[in-house]
Amino acid sequence: MSNLTKIFENHKAFIPFVVADDPDFDTTVANIVALANNGADIVEVGIPFSDPVADGPVIQAGDLRAFAAGVSTKTVFQIVEQARKQTDVPIVFLTYLNIVFKYGYKAFCQKCQSLNISGLVIPDLPYESKAEIMPAANQYGIDIIPLITPTSGHRIEKIAKAATGFIYVVSSMGITGERDAFFDGLKDLVAEIKKYTDVPTAIGFGVHTPEQAQEMATIADGVIVGSAIVDIVAKEKQQAPAKIAAFTKSMRTAVDRSEVKA
Known part of the structure; x- marks a missing residue:
């Protein structure tokens, strides 16, 4: 069992996302730490890319x-x-x-393994x-999610049977971004x-309120939240860590309120 999979055992996971080097190096470090210290089970760090086909305007x-x-992969x-x-919070890259x-x-x-990047x-x-x-992923113990x-x-069937770590379930057709309605066939x-694998599922794309997080956590094993946090960074800039901490606490509480295991 992968280290990421273990995180979901008897526990609904909260997985927040930040863009690396947004708005700068030190603030990103502080944002990751704020997420880790206030309830994130896994932190997803986005590596900026010129043509991010899955990402909406906020990201x-x-x-x-x-x-x-001046961001680079380095x-x-x-x-x-x-x-x-x-x-030492588990970290995955979105790239x-x-x-x-x-x-x-x-x-x-190899570099990911040296930094304890899980997937x-x-x-x-x-x-x-x-x-x-x-x-390469297998050699260095990196889950391709x-x-x-x-x-x-x-x-x-074939995607699920080959999955390790967790499965990222996309909530809606389209790109990332806050939304009020999700695909009505998510359950x-x-x-x-679940017919094909015991690997946990986490729902992302559009979740941005505690109420939505609680609802998604009743359907899946975890919840991924991105644009809402990136929007906090856009508005608060270097002051973002404090707001991110408060937001993370509220989302953690909401996810924990979910009692129905998918």
Whole structure:
């Protein structure tokens, strides 16, 4: 069982997301620590990319702020290295395949292992193409976390059976961003996934209120929240860590209120 999978045992997981180097290096470190100290089970750190096909305008704007700060893949690793001096919270990267490919699959996964990065979420890596990264990921103990969407259809079985860590269940068709309505077949989608695997599920894309977090945690094993936190960073800038801490506490409480295990 992977270290990420163990986090979900008898416990609903809260997984918040921040963009690395948004708005700057030190604030990102403080944001990660604030998340870790106030209820995050796993912190998802986004590596800024020029063409983030899965990300909506809020996260794209965060990427642009990071680019303005001079972000690079090396910077992202250095941010995690600094955060590791204050927290051992499990971390996964959200990245795009070209970033990992350019760095080198083996070198990237080896660096992740050295920083205790547990997994990678790669939205533009289809199941059928993941064989190219799996040898390096397996060698260094890095979970490649798959995404299953409302349109995955007949591919759900093979994606679920091959999954490790956890499965990122996309709440709605489209891109990331706060929303008030989700795919109305989410319960059935998670149930379908559960036919093929015991790997836990976490719902993301659009969750931004405690009420939504509680609802999603009754359906799945965890909840992922991104744009709402990136929006706090956009508004608060260097003062974001305190607001992020308060928001994380409220979401943690909501997730814990969920009693129905998927």
